[in-house]
Amino acid sequence: MSFTLIQQATPRLHRSELAVPGSNPSLFEKAAKGAADIIFLDLEDAVAPDDKEQARKNIIQGLNDLDWGSKVMMIRINGLDTHYAYRDVVDVVENCPRLDMILIPKTGVPQDVYAIDMLVTQIEQYKKREKRIGFELLIETALGMANVEAIAQSSKRVEAMSFGVADYAASTRARTMGIGA
Template sequence: MTRPYRSVLYIPASKQRALEKARGLAADAIIFDLEDAVLPEEKAAARVTLARFLAEVDYGPRLRIVRINGLDTPWAREDAAVFGGLAAVDAILVPKVDGVAVLDAVAGMTDKPLWAMMETARGMLNAGVIAAHPRLEGLVMGTNDLAKELGSRFRADRLPMMAGLGMCLLAARAEGRVIIDGVYNSFRDHDGLRAECLQGRDMGFDGKTLVHPDQLAVANEVFAPSEDEVALARRQIEAFATARAAGQGVAVLDGKIVENLHVAGAEAVLGRAEAIAALAD
């Protein structure tokens, strides 16, 4: 059964109320953020606070990812030392990964699986080798930082982002990695969020990073198989099995060919639906 990653929520490591509230939120994964969400003068205290919460609070089935500070800062090594050895941490998210050297460095500090923030132009160009790193489990798009580096403007269709998004998607799929779309900043604009989630889902992303709990319901809905999709998947599998039993290599369902590749896709849909249902149990 494949773990769902529909909704990946950023939680500031310095905000005790948010850390407490997160235990009851319907997020598939949480990124506990020590980097952008924490002021420099609060980083040492945030590290202590987060370590305490992760040791004491049960976050249930949610994947627990800690985003450490960049290796070019004075906080990174202590972040990695503390959270790289904490049993309650499932993965370490490394910011601004533009090549494998930074992943090699963090891999030498912890045995945890690594995730990479993809948010620089060089990172886009090196997406293939980054995704191939043996310790890497997932990629997270940092579209705000990427837009800043590119000097691009916001567009609802995200046209300026398409080259980078596409390169990272190709790299993730080539290496079998999870890949999560970037954030939608206007957290009260649910229509805009839905449109961007639909775009990301149709492109092939596994889910979306979120900046506010109010965005969870939309992401969870959009990145989950619909009832119609689940029903179609079951019908495709059944039609193909019937065709094979009759000695045929393909089936026809609703006037469309059903081959092995369609069956594999249908099985993946059912697997996602089962994994999502298991989270709700």
């Protein structure tokens, strides 16, 4: 039994997630009609650096203009070690009431989650947003794995955590046989 009290996250189905590059809006409508529980519109790995600003605009337009039905809508922001992450959060959260979750890549320490949580909280208060945005955290480094328990308890917004095997293997210099090889 644990004496750590963590508020229960919003109950959502997490059976399947579909990644869609934000730089390819022609795929948005097809994704909206698909069977995945969660659609994550990607601003990180699937988008070239020169396309990130346009991808962000595409995502804002797509979230606001398309009928996503009952799907959980999530964006994967760029890593906190980049100058893109701030704009990813501010621009999309401020302009997309349809956004349900944020996928935070390469989460290494609880402070990574805290930084995004505080930014999202301020935007929600400013925009008088009633629907609280949840987080999915990607553990993709040895640092993240070493801190996984603290990361899991770092925010009441945490709804899910995933393990990114390819980036983890790269962070530990492990040999891979098929992922990213």
